[in-house]
Amino acid sequence: MVVEWVTVGLLLAGTFFMLVASIxxxxxPDVYLRMSCTSKAATLGGMCLLTAYALQHxxxxxxxxxxxxxxxxxxxxxxxxxxxxxxxxxxxxxxxWVGSCCDDLKGAYSADGNTLRSQPAVAVAERHGQx
Numbered sequence: 001m002v003v004e005w006v007t008v009g010l011l012l013a014g015t016f017f018m019l020v021a022s023i024x025x026x027x028x029p030d031v032y033l034r035m036s037c038t039s040k041a042a043t044l045g046g047m048c049l050l051t052a053y054a055l056q057h058x059x060x061x062x063x064x065x066x067x068x069x070x071x072x073x074x075x076x077x078x079x080x081x082x083x084x085x086x087x088x089x090x091x092x093x094x095x096x097w098v099g100s101c102c103d104d105l106k107g108a109y110s111a112d113g114n115t116l117r118s119q120p121a122v123a124v125a126e127r128h129g130q131x
Contacts (some may be wrong), residue, residue, distance in 0.1 A: 003055055010052035017045030030097040031089045039082030047071045 024037030054067035096103060108116055 003058070005093055007052045007055045010048045010055065013021040014045045014048030014052060017041045017048060019045075021045060029099070031094050033097065034083045035086050035089075043074055046074050050074070124125050 018041070019039035021037050024041060025034050028034045028037060050067045052070040054064040054071075057063040057067070090105060091109070105116070
């Protein structure tokens with residue numbers, strides 16, 4: 001009985017996070033904010049749904065292990081994929097939303113465009129108006 005309630009809770013949470021991610025993809029103004037929605041909310045939603053599936057099929061160890069392995073794979077790969085998409089978009093010159101407060105990477109890429117020069121913490125703090 002407890003397993004069913006936990007499964008229902010995880011299914012509801014997973015569905016909620018997937019809904020939030022899909023609304024975020026439609027409503028966010030630029031690629032960087034959309035990417036943030038998909039890499040966070042959709043990953044959490046998928047993990048909740050896969051965990052619920054594993055709990056519901058705990059009697060079949062093969063199905064449960066594959067569901068948990070898929071959830072772990074999703075958790076490990078989604079942030080890396082989002083980072084690479086964001087980096088590619090930035091290097092291609094996709095503009096930031098006009099309401100963005102600052103561009104921390106402006107002028108940080110080297111001439112070849114493949115390496116990122118490190119910036120002193122003082123310079124970053126000054127750009128943000130911090131002492």
